[in-house]
Amino acid sequence: MRIVFLRPLRAAGPVLLTALLTLLLLQALLPAATALAMGELVGRVRGVPGEELWQAVLWPLLAFTGLLLGTHLLECLTEPLDFLARARADGDHRRRLLLRAASTPTLEVLERPGTRQLLRTAAADPENWTERKPSDGAVAQLRLLCAAVGFGASAVVLAGYAWWAVPVLVVPAVALRVHFGRSISAFVRRWLAGTGAWDQMMVWASALASGGAGKDVRVFGLGEWMVGRMRHHLLEMFEPVWREHIRHLWRCLAHGAVVLAVLLCVFVPAASSAAGGESTVAAATAALSAGWSLFTLAEYCDPRDVVGARACLEATAELERLLPVRPAAGAADLAEGPFTVRFEDVSFRYPGTDRTVLDRLDLEIAPGELLAIVGMNGAGKSTLIKLLAGLYTPTSGRITAGGTDLADLGPETWRRHVSMVFQDFVRYELSAAENVVLGRADRPRDEQALARAAADAGLSPVLQRLPAGWDTPLARSRTGGVDLSGGQWQQIVLARALYAVHSGAGLLVLDEPTAHLDVRTEFDVFARLARRRGDTGVVLISHRLSTVRQADRIVLLDGGRITEQGTHDELMALGGTYAEMFHIQAERFRRGYDDRLDGPPDDRPGTATTQGESA
CATH class of the missing domain: 1.20.1560.10 (ABC transporter type 1, transmembrane domain)
Known part of the structure; x- marks a missing residue:
């Protein structure tokens, strides 16, 4: 001793x-x-x-x-x-x-x-x-x-x-x-x-x-x-x-x-x-x-x-x-170009629990596809995202990218190819530019990728109002710093993820990325994202079904399994759980309900007509 x-x-x-x-x-x-x-x-x-x-x-x-x-x-x-x-x-x-x-x-x-x-x-x-x-x-x-x-x-x-x-x-x-x-x-x-x-x-x-x-x-x-x-x-x-x-x-x-x-x-x-x-x-x-x-x-x-x-x-x-320090994974890496991600018979239970969150899940995410995942609370949506990020390993089954098991790629290799926005994102007390380029902190700052990420995230109007633009510290505790609203912070974080995409990431995963935004701003952001995604696969989780209707494919999770999937029109024609959820939410919007997480209800802009039309 x-x-x-x-x-x-x-x-x-x-x-x-x-x-x-x-x-x-x-x-x-x-x-x-x-x-x-x-x-x-x-x-x-x-x-x-x-x-x-x-x-x-x-x-x-x-x-x-x-x-x-x-x-x-x-x-x-x-x-x-x-x-x-x-x-x-x-x-x-x-x-x-x-x-x-x-x-x-x-x-x-x-x-x-x-x-x-x-x-x-x-x-x-x-x-x-x-x-x-x-x-x-x-x-x-x-x-x-x-x-x-x-x-x-x-x-x-x-x-x-x-x-x-x-x-x-x-x-x-x-x-x-x-x-x-x-x-x-x-x-x-x-x-x-x-x-x-x-x-x-x-x-x-x-x-x-x-x-x-x-x-x-x-x-x-x-x-x-x-x-x-x-x-x-x-x-x-x-x-x-x-x-x-x-x-x-x-x-x-x-x-x-x-x-x-x-x-x-x-x-x-x-x-x-x-x-x-x-x-x-x-x-x-x-x-x-x-x-x-x-x-x-x-x-x-x-x-x-x-x-x-x-x-x-x-x-x-x-x-x-x-917490042993494990040696780096083998030389396995993704080939250049687009890749498909597959969940193959994946099940998952959190350590120390007996509840199966995901139960023999099969799912494919194609290059350039905008895939929306919806479901009630506790259905397993956020858990699926954490598995996709490599933050947890499946209890059984496997997840592959380009045909290679993520376990063989290793977390560091895989995370160079994926970009994410988590629901509980972090607000760093750095400048606006530094907050965004953290999306690829291992590379020198790319001004072109920075500008494109800001445009795609709808961040440009926010930057124009900042005292020092990109160089403004996003914290009142710093000299010349300002504090942003929840919605503005969410646009910063979205730009961070998009910066990684414009720097080479082939998969973008968004977990409630615009919950602090009003419906019209959210709709505009995802309209731009849908138009400019190219070969990048996009996985979107959102409680607002008015936004996910733009997706190429919508997957409904229930009890850790996929119970419905298809386009918005196909699922509405099916008349199942998704259609019921959409009708309930659309009615709430028509009555003037705004479900943003930013500020008290009386401070939230928008009219019943525009919100209902968006829904």
């Missing part, structure tokens, strides 16, 4: 690590050297006549003074090197941890609650006094090793003056160190056992200060009740901690009493021996100084650093097991 603790320091570099180790070792040896110098100085003072005193004590005095100054100088030199070594070690630890999490090809493991807790623990970002970074444990191990050397040196000095005092002091010093470490471990375990109650308390604390929950708090008078819940969870956590803390304080008092008793057992005989002339004052002085240094060296590193860092390193080791 000590080797595991020291591993993070590899990132510090050999030069810095050697310098830090040297300084720590010198600090640990200083108490023994100081005891020798003090003994020599006192011996010269006692044994030399007054007229020769200055000449006799000059060099011992200079040595003793130099050691005292050296103590402060070493502290000044050690602190910046210690800080730099910790920063390098923790930075490397976080980099490797984030790369491992980001390199995981699928989401199954990352979405487990246990994995999220492991990531938080391993993140080396302490939130309370019990948590420590990997560098804390690593430097503590260095200090412990150096302290062992200094401990031995002080014991040797002590043995030279009073050999009998070595076992009297060494055994209790080591025993007390071990016992104190165990006491700290028990205290930390008690604290960690109550973190669940703390998390529950923070839920209510966040709700009290939340603008969203603030309406309920005030309307229903929940403030006092929430404070009561917070107090309940706080007491649930801290009452055991307080009891353990009291026990720990009693142990500390007992430790102090033991230290005092042990030191008196050495100091009193040493002083009596010197007073009676049986030994020199120099010997007594050196014995007293060396004996005290044994106990100070036993506290050279904080046991909390070791206990706290252990949890971080154990979480990291578990994540390395759960």
